[in-house]
Amino acid sequence: MEQKTSRIGRFLNALELDVRLLGMVLALLAIWVVFDVLSGGSFITPRNLFNISIQSASVMVMATGMVFVIVTRNIDLSVGSILGFIGMLIGVMQVNLLPDLMGQGHILLWLVALLSGIVIGALIGGLQGAIIAFLGVPAFIVTLGGLLVWRGAAWWVTSGQTVAPMDPTFRLIGGGNGGTIGYWPSLIVGIICCVLIIVSLVTGRQQRKRFDFPLRPMWAEFVLAGLGITIVMGIVGIANSYYMPARVAKRYAEANGIAVPEEGLQIAYGLPIPVLIAIGVAIVMTFVAKRTRFGRYVFAQGGNPEAAELSGINTRMMTVAIFSVMGMLCGLASAISTARLNASTNATGTLDELLVIAAAVIGGTSLNGGVGTIVGAVLGALVMQSLQSGMVLLGFDAPLQNMVVGVVLILAVYIDIVYRRRAA
Known part of the structure; x- marks a missing residue:
């Protein structure tokens, strides 16, 4: 134990x-x-x-x-x-x-x-x-x-x-x-955040090398990057999986000139x-x-x-x-x-x-x-x-x-x- x-x-x-x-x-x-x-x-x-x-x-x-x-x-x-x-x-x-x-x-x-x-x-x-x-x-x-x-x-x-x-x-x-900002803008924001996480980890490691500070093992850097990306995309995924009610989606489509198919629309709220x-x-x-x-x-x-x-x-x-x-x-x-x-x-x-x-x-x-x-x-x-x-x-x-x-x-x-x- x-x-x-x-x-x-x-x-x-x-x-x-x-x-x-x-x-x-x-x-x-x-x-x-x-x-x-x-x-x-x-x-x-x-x-x-x-x-x-x-x-x-x-x-x-x-x-x-x-x-x-x-x-x-x-x-x-x-x-x-x-x-x-x-x-x-x-x-x-x-x-x-x-x-x-x-x-x-x-x-x-x-x-x-x-x-x-x-x-x-x-x-x-x-x-x-x-x-x-x-x-x-x-x-x-x-x-x-x-x-x-x-x-x-x-x-x-x-x-x-x-x-x-x-x-x-x-x-x-x-x-x-x-x-809310909608499906695709939310996805773009999520991707930008993931890129920033990777950039932050890379620049942080470079700064440590520059000042001779102890470095994390490479596997730890990958684990941290994976955790950060998972959390960010998980949040975006939850926001994008919540859809407008049918009536709200219909009004939104009519206001924005979007054709409504027979099976209805599924419009995600996003972040x-x-x-x-x-x-x-x-x-x-x-x-x-x-x-x-x-x-x-x-x-x-x-x-x-x-x-x-x-x-x-x-x-x-x-x-x-x-x-x-x-x-x-x-x-x-x-x-x-x-x-x-x-x-x-x-x-x-x-x-x-x-x-x-x-x-x-x-x-x-x-x-x-x-x-x-x-x-x-x-x-x-x-x-x-x-x-x-x-x-x-x-x-x-x-x-x-x-x-x-x-x-x-x-x-x-x-x-x-x-x-x-x-x-x-």
């Missing part, structure tokens, strides 16, 4: 895979299998996985920013309220303000609303970060106050009235009707736009975390704030910048949620702060600071949404769903504590 364990250990070491991330993937697959068995095969279907990916996109976006916040030993309890507040502003801009300024149906109306939401989010995040950094108020208190302030402000914008509908182009961001946005944000945030000075400063500040300050890092401005980034991501997530609902309501984003924090922590971000991964947070968001979707499918009530989320969060923190003790 020990020999078998050592072989597995050597195999994982050669691949240089994060054991905790691997455990996350296995846990996600286990959740899918259990819910699929309990639901009689209704969970692991292209339609359900497609919906899970769209529903988790906004949480994924915010969770990538929450990694930076928690890594620096802070917390942000206000992200759900900021999302709701910005969502109301985006709705008011599209329905009431911008049509009067730019003209009804202006081609750039949706873009102005989107960028305005991101800028407002950055300002709100920067304000909270400045209070934390320069006034010395703990992040827990500042963002707890922000949770109340911005949730109240969301109601105040329209006195609680729902604002709808959104601009047709803006709605594509939410992945609704037309908010949803909000999922592509979430993946793009994750890639950018991973690059920032691993390849930029800002990312190195974030982890240095979280690992040892005193040493970081003594080494010349302006930790106060870093805190402001980190919370500004978190606010920007809240603005983008708000656009995704508002576009998906095709309406702005003051209740949008309620309890999202719990899902976002849980996603980051479950993904391996330590509340003690200094440790966290963007990929782990994305997987954590998928785990949380999978749990919620599975419980809805089985008919669990909302209070019970919240109880399960709370238990999972406590368990994730306990596992992190045990892992850190053993690593020490």
Whole structure:
């Protein structure tokens, strides 16, 4: 048994895979299998996985920013309220303000609303970060106050009235009707990603040779390439195997001048736009975390704030910048949620702060600071949404769903504590 364990250990070491991330993937697959068995095969279907990916996109976006916040030993309890507040502003801009300024149906109306939401989010995040950094108020208190302030402000914008509908182009961001890229574009995106995986592995190996760093065995490089390609094409395959309902496909064909054969049409949805946005944000945030000075400063500040300050890092401005980034991501997530609902309501984003924090922590971000991964947070968001979707499918009530989320969060923190003790 020990020999078998050592072989597995050597195999994982050669691949240089994060054991905790691997455990996350296995846990996600286990959740899918259990819910699929309990639901009689209704969970692991292209339609359900497609919906899970769209529903988790906004949480994924915010969770990538929450990694930076928690890594620096802070917390942000206000992200759900900021999302709701910005969502109301985006709705008011599209329905009431911008049509009067730019003209009804202006081609750039949706873009102005989107960028305005991101800028407002950055300002709100920067304000909270400045209070934390320069006034010395703990992040827990500042963002707890922000949770109340911005949730109240969301109601105040329209006195609680729902604002709808959104601009047709803006709605594509939410992945609704037309908010996917179709079969062939999805396949092309998948192929491009596979090529990028291979290029990344090749350039990474060349960089290691250049600086005389240890090299992975060639078989490990091929295994990593195979895993990456399999995952990418698997995602594309699932998206391309979910077809439009017959009536929707007929309307789509008529709108685009496509002849409808007697046996009907099978038109694949392809990759949803909000999922592509979430993946793009994750890639950018991973690059920032691993390849930029800002990312190195974030982890240095979280690992040892005193040493970081003594080494010349302006930790106060870093805190402001980190919370500004978190606010920007809240603005983008708000656009995704508002576009998906095709309406702005003051209740949008309620309890999202719990899902976002849980996603980051479950993904391996330590509340003690200094440790966290963007990929782990994305997987954590998928785990949380999978749990919620599975419980809805089985008919669990909302209070019970919240109880399960709370238990999972406590368990994730306990596992992190045990892992850190053993690593020490």
